[in-house]
Amino acid sequence: MAENKILYIYRTLHAHYGVQGWWPFINGGYHPSEYDYPKNEAQVFEICLGVILTQNTTFTSVVKSLTNLHVMNSLGYKAIKNMPLDELKSAIKPSGYFNQKATYILEFISFFEKLNDKIPSREELLHVKGIGPESADSILLYAYKQPEFVVDAYTKRLLVHVGLIDEKASYHTIKKFMEEEIQEEVKESQELVILYQEFHALIVAHAKLFYSKKPYGVGCFL
DNA sequence: AGCCAGGCTACCG
């Protein structure tokens, strides 16, 4: 059976850049080819925290913020909840928008505590202030291993450039398109999760090189 | 020096 274009893009990126091993942790770093992360509640929360901090920011800036919290022995929801607001803001300053993000983090923590280790639904996540569609999907995919494809600005640029979606396509449209294309070939949930995780990471790795500045897609081999 | 980063909310027409 002929592979569809989306799966072709995935195979090509994977062959080119190799396994990405997202999500990275402060403790443990990258873990390519190991998909049993997160291993505990602390790692689940660290991913959620990283998702909020990385909104419209580079992950290297996020690592600085997470490291600040870590050296203060405060890289956990209980510690963050109990620390002075100014200390939190100062710790996450490198990631930008620290006033907003401090509020978002505290909002998320009160939501997270009420979960009692249950997996949140996408709808529930979207009701938390500061969690939009991409953050909700990132949390579900990387922290909770749910098969939700993550769409970001890079994904859209790439798909527009190769002519698979329209410039005006919404987040939802792009997400459903990707999920349907991929599920033509991959049905099993566990396999789907790993593919979604790697695919999004590969798109980011590739797009950093060819889709960061206009005109987008110059030199892209897809 | 200016543009961009792994977005989201609030508010506008």
Next chain:
DNA sequence: CGGTAGCATGGC
């Protein structure tokens, strides 16, 4: 509804 200003720091 769709479109956009504002949010803030750091890297190149």
